[in-house]
Amino acid sequence: MTAVITSPTLVFIPESELIADYVLSFAVLAFVLFEFYRRYRKAGMQFVPAVRYILKNMRRFVAQIMNYGALHRKNIKNRYAGFMHLMIFYGTLILFICTSLIFLSHDILKTTVGYGILVGDFYLNFEVWANIGGVMLVLGLLMAMWRRLRKKVPLDTITQDFILISVFLLLAIEGFFLGALKIALDRQSFDVYRFVEWPLSYIYAPVGLTGNSGIEFYRGLWMFHVLTAFALAAYLPFSKLSHMFYSAVGIGVHPQKERGELSTPFMLSEAIESGNFDFKVGARNVVDLSYFQKTDAIACTDCGRCERACPAVSAGTDLDPRVVVQNIQRALWNGDAPMIGTVISENAAWSCTTCQACVEECPVLIDPQSYNIEARRTLVMDNKLSKETSTYLNNLGNTQNPFGGSNSDRDKMLEYAPKISAGVDTVYWVGCMGAFDPRYNKTARDVIEILTKGGVSFGLLGSEEKCNGETARRIGEEGRFQELVMQNIETFEKYGIKKIITSCPHCMNTFRNEYPKFGLKAEVVHHSQIIEELMRDEKIRVRKTEETVTLHDPCYLGRINGEFDNTRLILNSTSNLREMEKSREKSFCCGGGGGNYWYKVDTKESISKLRMKQALETKAQTVAVACPFCTAMLEDASRTMDAEKDIRIRDIAEIVKENME
Secondary structure, eight states: OOOOOBOOTTTTSOHHHHHHHHHHHHHHHHHHHHHHHHHHHHTTOOHHHHHHHHHHTHHHHHHHIIIIIISOTTGGGSHHHHHHHHHHHHHHHHHHHHHHHHIIIIIIIHHHTSOOSOBHHHHHHHHHHHHHHHHHHHHHHHHHHHHHHHOSSOOOOOHHHHHHHHHHHHHHHHHHHHHHHHHHHSOOGGGGGSTTHHHHGGGSGGGTOOHHHHHHHHHHHHHHHHHHHHHHHHHGGGSGGGHHHHHHHHHHHOOOOOTTOOOOSOOHHHHHHHTOOOOOOSOSBGGGSOHHHHHHHHHOOOOOHHHHHOHHHHTTOSOOHHHHHHHHHHHHHHSOOBTBTTTBOHHHHHHOOOOOHHHHHOTTOOOHHHHHHHHHHHHHHTTOOOHHHHHHHHHHHHHSSTTOSOGGGGGGGGGTSOBOOTTOOEEEEOHHHHHHOHHHHHHHHHHHHHHHHTTOOOBBOGGGOOOOOHHHHHHTOHHHHHHHHHHHHHHHHHHTOOEEEESOHHHHHIIIIIGGGGTOOOEEEEHHHHHHHHHHTTSSOBOOOSOEEEEOOOTTTTTTTOOOHHHHHHHHHHSEEOOOSSOGGGOOOOSOGGGGGGSOOOOSSOHHHHHHHHHHHTTOSEEEEOOHHHHHHHHHHHHHTTOTTTOEEEEHHHHHHHTBO
16 A cells, blocks of 8 residues: 655654643743843833834835845855855755644644645655755854854854854754654655655664664654754844844844935034024934944844954954944943943044945944944034044134135136036036145046046036035034035035036035935036046047056945946056956945044054055056045055055046047
8 A cells, every 4th residue: 555645743742742842832932032022122122113113114124134134145245154144044944944834734734624734745845845954054054163163264253153053053963863763763665855864764773773762762852852942942032143033123124225325313404494403413322322223233143244344453443343333232232331432432433434344244234334423423522533633624614625725726726627607507526635635636637628528518616616524424523514515505506506527436425325315406426437428429539558457446436336337447448457356345445534534543554555555466557546535545555655666546537638549
């Protein structure tokens, strides 16, 4: 008689033990859910508003969890770690689904309607997938163990990591041996589909585990397996494994905003209109952080990717984004803590270049940079500023530019291009560096010449141009930033500006991603976009040389605004491009962003020198840049390293100008 193809699940387990198992499982589940709820409440987050927010943003909530949780969109960028996480995640998911199907079939359907769903071809597929899930989980866990033992990648490994991996591995292996023993005790021909457990089942007969002795051993192993699983589940909220829940929530509720946009703690225009200036800026304590900043911190898996990508860490400052986020996480579990001194030091707060390498790397969408900004805002409110920072902000207030020179000096650029006038709705934004820095003034003039030769209709604002406040905002002076925003938008509206061309990626980012919130309605482009367009349309022609050039991707042009191709198309048309190891999204900062150009940070080695070393490794003749701060920082590094004879620094506009026919 042909055996019925069906699951013999739990056939050797007495009903009393099954009942005890289910009672205990629901008790553990209730405990775990309550503990997660209690810890969120302790962190100052209310349950009902959170549920309302999720329901209101359900489509985005699900999409983000699918993209960055289920599909591991960021994890897979690192091949080894990505494959490891995929194996563990999907192995666990498959086994969870299999366990749920057993519960549905054996405990619900068989009890209520007399038959289950694990029969026939569906059961055979179930057997195959259960073994596939187990293999994936074991493989992923072994990779995780090897990764931490090998220590090739610096990880903040603690004893708990090895315990968790070992217990998880034990559970997976127990599952295989339980399945194999079940086959040995009740072998069916269709069990061959359990491709791991079938050959493993032949180890039991030689050691006498058959008949009643085998059944008793099976019951003991099954109970040990269940208790191990329950112990791991109960420990879940207190261990690193809790990130499976916390990071899912953090990913799901993470707000959508432009990558280069900072938070807006108040609207100055509304405060002026109402006369109410009673608003909070910065975060004096961890509890003062926003709801989303708290969920971000709680979601941190302590993987260290932000730490390994951070240029401030590489330079030896006391800023470490991983440590900052972990300090906030601990403070939330403990109730509260001061931001300055406990979570982050003053020097660490000023060390951030806002390059967003940490944001790019984080697999669960945390924005570590935002905590540094809140700390800076607090320091500004307390007037804890260095002499250089105070000078910068005072100059900005007195002369509308950080150099402190008369703003009328901007009119000197009108010798090279006309003042904006009626009928012209495109402005070339010269910027503070282009107007006042002698080195970058040459680049600005080259851009003007290229635009003019390409037939672009544009004008300059001259002395009506003011700093757009980008650095002031990133230093933490929100009020000064918004004052400049209102003044500049008024000027744009006066001339009916519809398009802004800028050579500075920081200016481009601020106009493109931050000014619209305050009313700006204009297209914003970087000069690399315009130049590439003029070359493509053959409005300007360039010759290709034999020069070898390497490209430094500016953080605010590339990583933050996704502009990678135009610069490369330009350089491939004029020279032989040789990429640095750290390029595109993984480009290494020049060290000038976030205000670091204007003040000194205590480091073991400057970020600009580290980047210059990477450029020199390519043996290129020229480093191509597309940002005034990158030009200044890399040229300074080149001088101090006595490398000027080996490599030169040129903006892409200068390279085009040199090779223009």
